Amino acid sequence: MFNKVLIANRGEIAIRIIRACWELGIKTVAVYSEADKRSLHVSLADEAYCIGPAPAPKSYLNIDAILHVAEKAKVDAIHPGYGFLAENANFARAVKKAGFEFIGPHPDAIEAMGSKINAKKIMKKAGVPLLPGSDGPVEDVDEAIEIAEAIGFPVVVKASAGGGGMGMSVAYSKEELEKVIESTKLIAQNAFGDSTIFIEKYLENPRHIEIQILGDRFGKIIHLGDRECSIQRRHQKLIEEAPSPIMTEELREKMGESAIKAGKAINYDSAGTVEFLYQDGNFYFLEMNTRIQVEHTVTEMITGVDLVKEMIKIAAGESLQYDQEDIEFRGHAIECRINAEDPLNDFVPSPGKIKLYRSPGGPGVRLDSGVCGGAEIPPYYDPLISKLITYGRNREEAIARMRRALKEYVIVGVKTNIPFHRAVLEEEDFLKGNISTHYIEKKFEELKDKIVKYELEARDLYSVLSEKVFERGKEIAAISAGLSLYISQIVRENGEDSPIKFKENK
Ligand code: MV4
Numbered sequence: 001m002f003n004k005v006l007i008a009n010r011g012e013i014a015i016r017i018i019r020a021c022w023e024l025g026i027k028t029v030a031v032y033s034e035a036d037k038r039s040l041h042v043s044l045a046d047e048a049y050c051i052g053p054a055p056a057p058k059s060y061l062n063i064d065a066i067l068h069v070a071e072k073a074k075v076d077a078i079h080p081g082y083g084f085l086a087e088n089a090n091f092a093r094a095v096k097k098a099g100f101e102f103i104g105p106h107p108d109a110i111e112a113m114g115s116k117i118n119a120k121k122i123m124k125k126a127g128v129p130l131l132p133g134s135d136g137p138v139e140d141v142d143e144a145i146e147i148a149e150a151i152g153f154p155v156v157v158k159a160s161a162g163g164g165g166m167g168m169s170v171a172y173s174k175e176e177l178e179k180v181i182e183s184t185k186l187i188a189q190n191a192f193g194d195s196t197i198f199i200e201k202y203l204e205n206p207r208h209i210e211i212q213i214l215g216d217r218f219g220k221i222i223h224l225g226d227r228e229c230s231i232q233r234r235h236q237k238l239i240e241e242a243p244s245p246i247m248t249e250e251l252r253e254k255m256g257e258s259a260i261k262a263g264k265a266i267n268y269d270s271a272g273t274v275e276f277l278y279q280d281g282n283f284y285f286l287e288m289n290t291r292i293q294v295e296h297t298v299t300e301m302i303t304g305v306d307l308v309k310e311m312i313k314i315a316a317g318e319s320l321q322y323d324q325e326d327i328e329f330r331g332h333a334i335e336c337r338i339n340a341e342d343p344l345n346d347f348v349p350s351p352g353k354i355k356l357y358r359s360p361g362g363p364g365v366r367l368d369s370g371v372c373g374g375a376e377i378p379p380y381y382d383p384l385i386s387k388l389i390t391y392g393r394n395r396e397e398a399i400a401r402m403r404r405a406l407k408e409y410v411i412v413g414v415k416t417n418i419p420f421h422r423a424v425l426e427e428e429d430f431l432k433g434n435i436s437t438h439y440i441e442k443k444f445e446e447l448k449d450k451i452v453k454y455e456l457e458a459r460d461l462y463s464v465l466s467e468k469v470f471e472r473g474k475e476i477a478a479i480s481a482g483l484s485l486y487i488s489q490i491v492r493e494n495g496e497d498s499p500i501k502f503k504e505n506k
Contacts, residue, residue, distance in 0.1 A: 001316050002026050002076040005103070007045070008066050009081030011370035012386055013292070014041035017079045020308035029073045031066060033059035035378040040371055047073055054380045060084045063091055067098050077101035077315060083382065086291040089114065103315040105215075105270040105290050112266050113288040117160040117198050123285045126265035128258045131277070131284045133200025141181050144199055148177055151201050157181060159188035160196040163287050165235030167191055170202050205436045206277040208232070208286075209244050211259035212299045214310055215268040216320040223256035224303050225329050227295055231424065233347060233440045238417070239424065240295035241334045242302050245395060245433025246278070252329075255283055262288055271296070271311040294337065294387065297368060301333035301391045332398040333391045336406065336421045340383040343420035343451055351379040355413035356465060360405035364391040364398070377414055385416065395433070399425060412462045419454035423447040 004027040007017045018028045018041065030045030035054035042048040049069040052059035059065070061084055070078060078095050085091040086104065089111035095102040104110070113119045117136055124130055132151045137160065138144045148155045148171070157180050159167030167188045171177035181197070189195040208229045215221040228244035229237050243252065259274035262285065273293050275286040296307045305322065314320065340350045357373035369386035377383060390405055392398035406422050424430050427447060430439070 001318075002101070002312070004029060004046075004073065004075045005312070006031065006066070006070045006073065006075040006078045006100075007041070007081065008060065008078055008085055009083070010036055010039065010041055010060060010381065011384060012368045013081040013294070013370075015044060015370060016368055017081060017308055018044050020306060020312060023306075024309060024312060026312070029069065029075055031060075031069055033380070035376075035380055038376065040369075040375060049073065054378065056084065056380065060381075063094055067094065067100075070095075070098065070100055075100065077103050077312075079103040079312070080291070082291050082294060087114065087289070101315050103270075103312055105266075105268055105272060109266045109268055109272075110290045113290050114163075115160050115196075116158060116163060116287060117196065119288060120198075120285070122265050123262055126261045128262050128265075128274075128285045129283060131200040131203070134198045136198065137196045138181070138199055141178050144177055144181050145174055147199055148174070153177075154202040154204065155199050156202040157184045157197055157199050159184065159192060159194070160198055161188060161192035161194040203277050203279045203284075205438060206279040207244065207246070207435065208275065208437055209247075209255070209278045209283065210273045210275045210289075211255050212296065212307070213259050213263045213268065213272050213274060214305075214307070214314070214320060214322070215263050215270065215272070216314045217269045217317060218319050219267070220320050221260050221263040221268060222320065222322055222324045222327060223259050224299050224305060224307070224327055226252055226255060227298055228435070229295060230435045230437050231430075231439055232437065237295065238337055238339075238440070239334065239421070240298055241332065241395070241398070242298035243329060243332065244278075245435075251283075258283070258285070270314055271307050294384075295335055297366065297387060297389045298333040298335050301366065301389060302329050302331055303327055304330075331391055331393050332395040333389060334395075334398045334402050335387050335389045336402060337384060337417075338386045338388055338409070338411070338421075339417045340377040340385050340414040341417055342415040343417045344448070344455065347417070349379065349383040350415035351377045351383065352414040353377075354385075354411060356410060356462070357412075358408070358410035358465075360388065360408035362401075362405070362408075364401045365389075365405045366391070385411065385414075399431065410458075410461065410465060412465070419451045419458060420447070422454045423450035426450065 005021050006029040007014045021028045028045045030042050030048040031051045032042045033054050051065040052062050078100050080086040087110055089107040092102045092107040120130055134147050154170055154172045157169045169180040169184045171180050184197050185195040210227050212224040226244050226247055227240050227242045229240045231239035262274045271292050273289040276283040277286050300307055341347045342350050354375045359367050366389040371385055388405055390398050390401035392401055403425050406418055409418055
């Protein structure tokens with residue numbers, strides 16, 4: 001096993017990885033930008049090194065600076081977390097070339113899934129269900145129209161180098177398709193430096209359901225069931241749960257089997273996720289994420305498997321100790337991503353200092369937080385403050401616990417999306433599990449009044465818990481000082497006959 005691991009990340013995921021390392025008896029090295037000097041992941045780690053200025057390209061994306069620290073601190077391995085360099089095949093290669101282990105899959109797997117056209121090609125060959133579309137790049141408008149007419153409108157035009165929602169356009173007719181081909185190519189070229197596009201049948205009201213897999217370096221691959229990730233806004237997930245409200249044992253087996261086929265096709269050897277779109281009883285491969293994901297926690301809660309520890313053990317060359325039959329699914333888990341953002345102002349980020357912090361706890365509550373009271377949420381990175389996860393024997397209990405935990409949670413100083421989560425967790429269709437990727441856009445107006453209500457309730461509570469308590473204290477002190485002055489004046493004026501009797505204090 002490794003003796004020391006460098007964590008090339010920040011915030012809650014850096015802390016999550018520190019926890020896994022400590023449980024395995026591994027020492028931890030944090031890296032941080034100048035904006036993160038006083039952040040929690042830095043104070044928790046056994047050692048910490050500054051790697052550059054606040055902007056990510058100068059720090060958390062600076063491969064040379066990270067490798068320099070790895071050498072100086074004499075680590076054995078590097079964990080990239082999610083985001084930043086997690087799915088950069090060249091980083092994984094550079095880590096290995098410098099003599100360190102990369103805690104993630106082999107670089108060719110990262111690269112293979114980075115091109116969406118290539119990923120689809122591999123999955124088709126492996127027998128994973130796909131949406132009908134172009135079997136490769138689409139070169140011009142005529143070819144696009146020919147394919148669209150064969151598979152039927154609507155179709156979606158996607159950037160091959162994209163993913164996570166960047167660079168895709170929907171067309172409902174030949175005319176619309178003519179318009180979006182060139183514009184999508186241009187967007188793809190500007191965003192990814194690669195104008196390659198492809199088209200596929202567009203699903204109008206799908207769910208996003210993904211399967212967690214674990215593969216080791218001896219060719220064994222298992223799946224750890226599904227996650228429902230449909231509650232998202234502009235491709236940022238906000239609520240995830242395991243299992244999906246629509247999951248059956250039969251469907252999970254089928255999706256699990258497809259995910260394992262996907263993993264086997266690229267000799268996958270770490271924790272990974274196979275994303276599917278689900279509609280009307282059918283599911284289709286979307287993308288594969290070759291990293292640990294934000295929402296891995298809900299899978300951990302219902303399977304009891306520590307995914308981060310498993311990926312570290314796999315990278316250290318250990319064989320997977322679980323067989324598929326060992327994985328049992330028990331109960332239900334929900335995760336709310338707590339962001340520093342204003343749900344009533346188009347969810348704009350709300351960086352700043354957390355003046356007051358009270359975290360929830362109690363039965364069935366897990367809080368993976370990147371902050372504590374007094375922490376600064378810098379404007380340079382993702383505004384994720386923490387992940388609040390609740391577990392219950394069933395979905396109803398997990399929801400009841402989430403509502404209760406959100407009620408306990410106090411964050412003063414920055415705006416948060418807690419009022420938004422509280423509103424969703426009382427909304428009828430959410431409670432019924434009636435959701436799709438369009439849930440938020442469809443429901444936002446309906447949710448607004450409740451968000452306002454919870455926002456105001458939070459403000460009241462905050463004023464009781466924070467400044468206003470101090471203000472009230474000062475007010476009361478002033479009144480009582482004035483009162484005692486007034487009383488002593490009455491006593492002086494009326495002598496011993498005063499209606500208010502005082503004992504001489506001699
Ligand atoms: C789709 C789709 C419907 N039909 N592809 C968005 C992110 C990127 N990973 C792929 N995405 C989609 N691809 C077809 N053929 C709908 C989406 C989509 C979506 C997918 C998952 C989660 C949220 C989403 C929100 C909007 C659109």
